[in-house]
Amino acid sequence: MNTKHIFQTFAAPFLGILLFLAIWQIGAPKIVTSLGAVPGPVQVFDQFEGLVEEHQAARQKEADFYQRQEERNTEALKEDPKADVTIRPYTGKATFFDQIWTSIFTVMTGFVLAGLIAIPLGIVAGLSQTVYSAINPLIQLFKPVSPLAWLPIVTIIVSAVYVSDDPMFAKSFVTSALTVLLCCLWPTIINTTVGVANISKDLQNVSKVLRLSWWTHVRKIVLPSAIPMIFTGLRLSLGIAWMVLIAAEMLAQNPGLGKFVWDEFQNGSSNSLGRIIVAVIVIGLIGFALDRGMLLLQRHFSWDKSAALR
């Protein structure tokens, strides 16, 4: 590793971030909004600490809630030993950190479901020109549709179809996950199709010579050679999924980080802007982490370990 390389890998990103923080710290107070000056990094970090404290306070409140229930139940049992007592789940507001987990869980659900549909569909379309011609116009038509146009459709249909007295999942969760699914299908389908269609002629000929069955052909020839493209599709899909989810949560007020941002926007308190910025940074970090995670998976599954992956 030469000096230039070290500089590029470690020092340059560090300097970039430092410069960004400096510009932010100096520039922010100059923009005065109706909620006061835009907070700089220092104030935003304070807000983050505030959110942590709020989370701890909420946990305390939760413990008190359960304790009150225990006391009530004991009393009820004293009066009537056969009383029907249960422990109810905590009804308090989800904190910032609860919302992070909700969002991650929702996005992964939508994304995994999309993958389960998109990869097989892409393989079939890549192998068969007929299937490809059949679904291509639909893909082209639906691919550019904004997530925010899907949301009302999904909401209305889910409300009508998903009726149950004791639903396993909340309606809001189903709507968010389905919207994510609809928006992040396309890159995986397209990339899988292209990957499968472009398998080298040599490999195809080998398969023909060996008279591999269709299933073995897919498993031994198609999948391994299409894996890099499939993963490229999946990475694109996951990036879209994360962006779509936040937007959907904001618009539909479904639980998650998007709702947190919108609630803060509506609060309009002097802390709101700082808290929104904390959320934005966390959203960015999670999006980054998701992408890196996919990259690691891709490296793990990819045959050609030498290919440069960014």
Next chain:
Amino acid sequence: MSKTPTSGRRTFLKKATLALALSMSMSTGLLINTTVQAAADTDKIGKPEKADLKFGFIKLTDMAPLAIAYEKHFFEDEGLYVTLEAQANWKVLLDGVIDGQLDGAHMLAGQPLAATIGFGTKADIVTPFSMDLNGNGITVSNAVWEAMKKHVEMKDGKPVHPIKADALKPVVEDFKKEGKPFNMGMVFPVSTHNYELRYWLAAGGIHPGFYAPKKDDIKGTIKADAILSVTPPPQMPSTLEAGTINGYCVGEPWNQQAVFKGIGVPVITDYEIWKNNPEKVFGLTKEFTEKNPNTTARIVKALIRAAYWLDENNNANRAEAVKILSKPEYVGADEKVIANSMTGTFEYEKGDKRDIPDFNVFFRHNATYPYYSDAVWYLTQMRRWGQIADKKEDKWYDETAKSVYLPAIYKKAAEALIAEGKMKQEDFPDFGAESGYKPATNEFIDGKTYDGTKPNDYLDEFEIGLKKDDAV
């Protein structure tokens, strides 16, 4: 952050336990039903049929009874486990209640009525509990205020309140002469704010425009001198600042916010347009109240206690209420902004802060009792502005009010509270003698007399607005 993964997993486990508990309680449902029956016979409110509830609200100070009932554990005292959830706007909130995502919500009084008669969305929404009186204001931009001021009576260098729309009329006429529209904002087509703004404008001779649902015109701007349109409450000040609207009518804290930001001047409060006018209600579907009578009565019990707490000892608890409301999960605005109106004052022009002890009323003056006459007033305004396209008989107003406002449930809840010693008989109206109609009143800005039993006579009094067989 290291703590969070465990808590995430914990909530998941809890959800699983809940699912199990729910399915178990379903199997014992039969047993519970019989005990409910027995309890009803002894005139006591039985166990809640549904204990886990989700209520929606909009970020406004008048959602306070819900926040207080939660924070002071009044819901839990009734065996109810309530989750409160802020909603993006009034439409989303209403839809949530209709499709069952929400069990109930803080609603505009016009929403259950409009839903029942089918203006906008059609659904059977009812209310056993009225949430508050007053709490709104009308704000105009600085430029409009400067132009209006010339026509406002002054005393000791300060404007004499209430300011009538007569002072605004010449300004609107100037706009017209220059060919510019005079735009104003309100929060929802069937909102109190829409009717209050229209009432005030029309009392000053400014036509706020008609609706014509039969011709699919639901903009409400036919023949209008002032063009009224929907703007969500928190966006009012910025829309005014941008010049899209010249004024608006909204609940708190959004009038005081305009004063703090120096972008507009509140010219009148709704207390001065109609003294002690009804404002929000607690709305739920008719189906819910029929399926869960005990739960409904218990919700009302908790809400009555919360409203009482808010007004107790001459607003002694308001400071604490302001603290609770300023939490991000409720209204979330800064404490000092919320306190300005919640503690009995109101700031008009910057520095002109006056006492209005009844700006927000939650319990006094029987604020929580669902009076039919309040419902009828809203219906008269819907007729006046064409949202109800045809003439209706007085009987229709009475019947519609009685199908939406449910004082019987309120009475049941109040009597249970009295029996438990939590409240006193004299805190409530005399249920035996109560007809549900308040005595006729003329405490309006235009001095007209409103008698809820004679809605058509009331409509006849107005110069501007539909009456008799008028149609748009």
